[in-house]
Amino acid sequence: MIGTETPPATVTLLTVNGDARQVPAGSTLAELLASLDLDPRLVVVERNGTILRDRASFGRVVLDDSDTLEIVHFVGGG
Amino acid sequence: MMGHTDVLPPQASTDPHPFVIADREFRSRLMVGTGKYASNEQMIDAIEASGAEVVTVAVRRVDLDRKKDEGILHHLDPAQFFLLANTAGCYTAAEAIRYARLARAAGFNEWVKLEVIGDQQTLLPDTVGLLEATKTLAGEGFKVMAYTNDDLITALRLEEAGAVAVMPLASPIGSGLGMLNPYAIRTIKQRLSVPVIVDAGVGTASDACIVMEQGVDGILMNTGIAAASDPVRMATAMRQAVEAGRLAYLAGRMPRREVAVPSSPTTGMLSS
Numbered sequence: 001m002i003g004t005e006t007p008p009a010t011v012t013l014l015t016v017n018g019d020a021r022q023v024p025a026g027s028t029l030a031e032l033l034a035s036l037d038l039d040p041r042l043v044v045v046e047r048n049g050t051i052l053r054d055r056a057s058f059g060r061v062v063l064d065d066s067d068t069l070e071i072v073h074f075v076g077g078g
Numbered sequence: 079m080m081g082h083t084d085v086l087p088p089q090a091s092t093d094p095h096p097f098v099i100a101d102r103e104f105r106s107r108l109m110v111g112t113g114k115y116a117s118n119e120q121m122i123d124a125i126e127a128s129g130a131e132v133v134t135v136a137v138r139r140v141d142l143d144r145k146k147d148e149g150i151l152h153h154l155d156p157a158q159f160f161l162l163a164n165t166a167g168c169y170t171a172a173e174a175i176r177y178a179r180l181a182r183a184a185g186f187n188e189w190v191k192l193e194v195i196g197d198q199q200t201l202l203p204d205t206v207g208l209l210e211a212t213k214t215l216a217g218e219g220f221k222v223m224a225y226t227n228d229d230l231i232t233a234l235r236l237e238e239a240g241a242v243a244v245m246p247l248a249s250p251i252g253s254g255l256g257m258l259n260p261y262a263i264r265t266i267k268q269r270l271s272v273p274v275i276v277d278a279g280v281g282t283a284s285d286a287c288i289v290m291e292q293g294v295d296g297i298l299m300n301t302g303i304a305a306a307s308d309p310v311r312m313a314t315a316m317r318q319a320v321e322a323g324r325l326a327y328l329a330g331r332m333p334r335r336e337v338a339v340p341s342s343p344t345t346g347m348l349s350s
Contacts, residue, residue, distance in 0.1 A: 017139045036142055042149050043140055044183045051183045070139065072180050073149035076121065077136025077166050078111030078251070078278075078300030 015068045029061040029069075038071065046070040093324065097295060099273050100221045100242035106131045107290070108320040109162065109275065111300025115309065118153040124303055125159070127313035133159045134191055134298065136166050137177050156186055162223070164191040169204070171211040178215050189221040191245070191277075191298070201251040205232045209239055216240025225277050228262035230269060237272050244270055245277035245298065248289055252301045254281025257289050264292045283312070283319035290323025291331070 011022040016032075023032055029052070033040050045052045048068050052061065063069075097104045109132035115121035125133055135150055154161075163181030168174035171194055178190040194211055196204030203226050212222050216239060223243040224236045233244045246266055249255035256279060257263060267274045273295035280286050280302045289297055297320055306312035 017142055019142070036140075038140060042151050044137075044180050046180060051179055053183050070180075071142070072137050073140050074135040074151055074161070074163065074181075074184065075138045076112035076115065076150050077164055078113050078134055078298075 009065070012063050012065050012067075014063060014066075017069070017071055023063060027063050028059050029063060030059040032063060032069075033058065033071075036071075043071050043073045046072070091325065093328065097273075099223070099295075104131050104160070104296075106317075106320075107296035107324060108286075108317055109134065109296060109298040110303060110313070111298070112150055112154065113300050114304040118150075120309055121304075122153060124309040124313040125154075127310045127317065128303065129317045131160050132162050132298075134162045134164050134300070136164055137181050160189075161186045162189055162191050164225075165193045165211075167195070168193060169195050169207075171207040171214070174207070174211045175214055178211075178220060179218075182220065187221075188219055189223065189242075190215060191223045191225060192241075193225045203227055203247075205229070208232075209235055212236055212239040212241050223275065228259050228266065230262065230265050233266045233270055233274075237270050241272060243273045243275050243295075245275045247278040248276050248285065249279030251278045252305075253279055254285075254302060254305070255279055256281055256285035257292075260288070260292055263289070263294060267292060267294050280316075282306075283315040286316050286319040287323035287326070290320050291327050293327045296320075 009025050012025050012027060014021045014023060029045065030040065040055050040058055097107050106129050108128055108130050110125055110128050110130040111134045112121055115124065133154065165174040165177040168177055174192060174194045178192065181190060182188050192208065192211055192215065194204045194207035195201050205226060208224055208226060212224050215222050221242045222240065223245055224241040225245045226232050226236060228246040233246060236244050246263060248257040263276060275296040275298055276289045276294050277298040280289060280297060280299045282302065286297055299316065303309050303313045303316055
């Protein structure tokens with residue numbers, strides 16, 4: 001059924017810290033953090049409820065449509 | 079340490095009991111929070127003045143758009159302090175467990191100051207959720223320091239559940255009311271084997287001193303320093319008050335008497 005297929009997506013739609021965001025299709029987590037100007041060593045990332053403990057793997061984590069990411073860090077607190 | 083203490087005999091200021099939590103020895107019995115300071119510079123100055131080794135931090139979302147609040151690790155050297163992540167703001171066991179796991183994934187240590195709050199107005203702990211979260215996290219290898227109320231039974235249950243330290247409040251978080259129930263705090267200290275660290279409610283140096291005079295192992299405070307007009311000076315006062323209170327406890331206070339007893343000889347008076 002050529003002609004009715006959806007073209008390959010050019011963007012990936014994510015939810016990051018509660019807000020919708022889009023990144024170029026095929027982007028990795030490392031690329032997302034770099035685009036946000038975040039040092040991977042100073043943040044913790046939870047993807048779809050799972051903490052990604054291995055920062056060295058961030059460059060291999062390709063983001064998927066409808067991924068939900070939480071990017072957290074330490075702030076002042078008692 | 080002020081110069082004149084250097085000439086005191088060593089037994090005057092040494093503590094026969096090192097401050098140990100879960101096999102780790104800490105050099106200061108005063109632990110401090112990092113919230114509510116007017117600036118990061120003031121926070122660092124106050125923490126240094128306090129002499130604290132353990133500093134608490136909170137886990138929050140990175141502000142992706144404005145980056146107004148940079149992470150605290152841009153200001154605080156994790157090599158200089160022992161970072162103790164809290165689960166402040168969590169109202170269920172599940173939420174607190176999630177925050178604790180995120181904090182551990184930051185890669186500094188497996189310690190957590192566990193808070194499960196039960197009520198927005200008083201910020202009093204939800205002890206049921208706290209016990210549940212303590213069991214789960216202790217089972218996962220966390221070193222749980224559990225923020226709780228001054229109830230002995232809850233404190234005993236937290237110890238059984240695997241907490242490495244129990245942290246009863248002096249009075250509600252941020253209230254500055256000082257220690258409302260010294261009897262309860264003393265009872266908890268007498269009955270627990272794990273360290274007891276009073277957390278929350280200390281408003282000024284005399285509060286800290288009185289808390290330490292009960293024989294507890296340490297104090298954690300934030301607002302008492304950060305909300306003072308001069309936080310750096312108050313941090314210094316708190317440091318001295320914690321040391322003074324600890325020494326007074328070790329020294330053993332004189333008994334209270336409801337009659338006067340003269341300090342000077344009653345004999346050898348001149349005849350009138």
